[in-house]
Amino acid sequence: MSPPLSRRRVLGAGVAAALALPAFGSRGQGGRDPFTLGVASGCPRPDGVVLWTRLAPEPLQGGGLGEAPVAVAWELADDEQFGRIVARGTAQATAGDAHSVHVELTGLEPARHYWYRFTALGARSPAGRTRTAPAAQAMAPVRFAFASCQQYEQGYYAAYRDMAAQPLDLVVHLGDYIYESSWGARFVRRHEGGIPTQLAEFRDRYALYKSDPDLQAAHAACPWLAVWDDHEVANDYTDDVSPRTADPAQFLAIRAAAYQAWYEHMPVPASMRPRGPHARIHGRWRFGQMLDLFMLDGRQYRSHHACLPGRSASPLVDCSDRLDPSRTFFGAAQEAWLEAQLAVAPARWTVLAQPTLLATADRGAGLQPAYWMDGWDGYPAARERLLGALAGRPGNALVIGGDVHAFWAADLRRAGQDAVVATEFVGGAITSEGPSAASVAAMLARNPHLRYGHADRRGYAMMALDRRGCDVEFRAVDDEKDRASAVRTLQRFAVADGAPGVHLGAS
Numbered sequence: 001m002s003p004p005l006s007r008r009r010v011l012g013a014g015v016a017a018a019l020a021l022p023a024f025g026s027r028g029q030g031g032r033d034p035f036t037l038g039v040a041s042g043c044p045r046p047d048g049v050v051l052w053t054r055l056a057p058e059p060l061q062g063g064g065l066g067e068a069p070v071a072v073a074w075e076l077a078d079d080e081q082f083g084r085i086v087a088r089g090t091a092q093a094t095a096g097d098a099h100s101v102h103v104e105l106t107g108l109e110p111a112r113h114y115w116y117r118f119t120a121l122g123a124r125s126p127a128g129r130t131r132t133a134p135a136a137q138a139m140a141p142v143r144f145a146f147a148s149c150q151q152y153e154q155g156y157y158a159a160y161r162d163m164a165a166q167p168l169d170l171v172v173h174l175g176d177y178i179y180e181s182s183w184g185a186r187f188v189r190r191h192e193g194g195i196p197t198q199l200a201e202f203r204d205r206y207a208l209y210k211s212d213p214d215l216q217a218a219h220a221a222c223p224w225l226a227v228w229d230d231h232e233v234a235n236d237y238t239d240d241v242s243p244r245t246a247d248p249a250q251f252l253a254i255r256a257a258a259y260q261a262w263y264e265h266m267p268v269p270a271s272m273r274p275r276g277p278h279a280r281i282h283g284r285w286r287f288g289q290m291l292d293l294f295m296l297d298g299r300q301y302r303s304h305h306a307c308l309p310g311r312s313a314s315p316l317v318d319c320s321d322r323l324d325p326s327r328t329f330f331g332a333a334q335e336a337w338l339e340a341q342l343a344v345a346p347a348r349w350t351v352l353a354q355p356t357l358l359a360t361a362d363r364g365a366g367l368q369p370a371y372w373m374d375g376w377d378g379y380p381a382a383r384e385r386l387l388g389a390l391a392g393r394p395g396n397a398l399v400i401g402g403d404v405h406a407f408w409a410a411d412l413r414r415a416g417q418d419a420v421v422a423t424e425f426v427g428g429a430i431t432s433e434g435p436s437a438a439s440v441a442a443m444l445a446r447n448p449h450l451r452y453g454h455a456d457r458r459g460y461a462m463m464a465l466d467r468r469g470c471d472v473e474f475r476a477v478d479d480e481k482d483r484a485s486a487v488r489t490l491q492r493f494a495v496a497d498g499a500p501g502v503h504l505g506a507s
């Protein structure tokens, strides 16, 4: 860990930087811009953050840099004009990581904005702004956005343009950052290539998504934390089983390529680098005494689908297999880790960030219940264990999710009990098509603990936490097929400190 930066070092470096500023443009050697994918930061701690970029002058053709490593200089400043440089260094971008860099900074001050930029191959990147987490004992408000499901072909990223303009400490991404497949009723732009299975194909898919200027703006505005869902690899996969690839060994090779490409394109530390088809991306992120944020991996370790083994989980079904107590959503090791972490003295607010709707959702008709096996209803015993770990714990428990392409708010109770133990919000989809209004209405009617549901609009959610309570705002895009679309508040909610449960606010 680096020592704290002294004021003297800050000023000295700033003067040196002002004198040494070379004249860089975005065009580097050979007139090619290596920073086509923007910049990002993530994984904020009180004393550090990860800075990210990837050099890719030919972003949709493998990057365009060949096999040689490239030196990437980085600068961190405590002002937007880069007049006061507080740290600088050089990272090696190698072909093995698609010429991405993940700079793990330490020694920074808590709850502070910093600005960063990179230079390489004679070009300078756009600047990004980041923010460290509050100090361990601080009780400061925290405000973050959460998002998921950004199928590139189905819409533009007006939601990200809106998000980038919000005053946020953090963006939390809950998965489906890319889609491996093309689907949907109406496309506004197209994937290049088919369904990726090779590392080079996954890299090009990430590059296509990250070429979007509104997504780049949201990354450049504040630090992100991310977990994946299924479409980063293959629709409806569970552990080593994919409905699309019959042979588990063959699927694990695809998963290894997909995880490596995820790592190369996310602002995450080297500890999240995959080893073959395995990568530990779950973790606990503290924001002082206000927020304890658990980022959870709901794909890599989960039990295979019940009732529909080895097949797509799209049909709605029910069967007794789903009730098997040995079934697990997070896998035994992650579940044990989470339970142990939840037993440690909590912050005022605990947020479980995981891919999908946790609340029970009977989607049947008449007297016949029916469930979606890819959601938590395929893992009800694991859900009970999770809610049991949250019940009776001091502090407030919130669950956030994505995946289902709809906005939901829910009161979470243990089976057969009246007490609400946690409050859930699912933040819509950035672009991905949602279910019909009729199906949402039917779910609301059959599941009274689902307090709000809306699937007609795309968007994201914001959550603001303070001593008093939690405020949630669902932000909806008027028309995701329009790059310049307006984005407005769809619905507000509140959760009071010490009183779990959804309270609807003004729309």
Ligand SMILES: [Fe+2]
Pocket: 148, 149, 150, 176, 231, 403, 404, 405, 432
């Ligand atoms: Fe999705």
